[in-house]
Amino acid sequence: MLQQIYPSVQHPYSFELNKDFNFSSAHYIPFEEAGKCHNVHGHTYFINLTIAGNELDEMGFLVNFSELKSLIHGRYDHRLLNDFQEFQDNSPSTEQVAQTIYNIVQESLDKRLNKPKCVQVFVRETPTSYVVYRPANHGVDHA
Template identity: 65%
Template sequence: MIQQIYPSVQHSFQYELNKDMQFAAAHSIPAEEAGHCARVHGHTYFANVTIAGDELDSSGFLVNFAAVKKLIHNRFDHTYLNDHTDVFDNNDPNRFPTTEVVARTIYEIVQAFLDETPNKATCVQVFLRETPTSYCIYRPKKAASHD
């Protein structure tokens, strides 16, 4: 994998880790304004998840890299995103599987996992590249409260 530099998010945590992963998935955007993207098509998504915190777990990890990959790659790779009706909704524009919503959904999935860990790390950023020239960054507003 090519080493990449991502926009960084400011925070006051002692530790920060980044997990890169790819997943191939198809989707369609159920809106007339989406143009060609209203048709079923696919991407090789490239995601970077940034997690920060002050305490390590009993294994000496902020979070295990493999756990983050399992949450996202194993769930979405080689699937039709619109079929994931637990997180996407073809009737709600705030839940259409656009790049923005997929990035936010990755955050929601990762943060829900982190909330169940004893050391309570925080997902501070999700970078999601949909094509070589198009990407989205999602940063939750609540992360700013840690500064």
């Protein structure tokens, strides 16, 4: 796994964990203006999830690292992203992939009693290109 420093995100939580993993998928951007990306092609996506919270679960975890990887890797590895329902109305651009990963992860976290928050998703598509997605409220509840 590529070791690197990721952009940091400010948050008010006591605990922060980061999980790195990768998956290999193909996609195409369904617009001719996308140039070569209009053709089916593949990437090994490198992902970093930043999860934060104030409470640990009964095992002393904010969330189990393996749960985070299985949510995404098990779904997208060695698949054509365009085939997934979540990309039927949205081009599977790196930006959309990052936001979709956020949505999947946060939906899972919302079911946990300790209510951790996904505060950042980093998606590296190529050695020279990456996207960072942060929810508009940076994962902070304002209720």
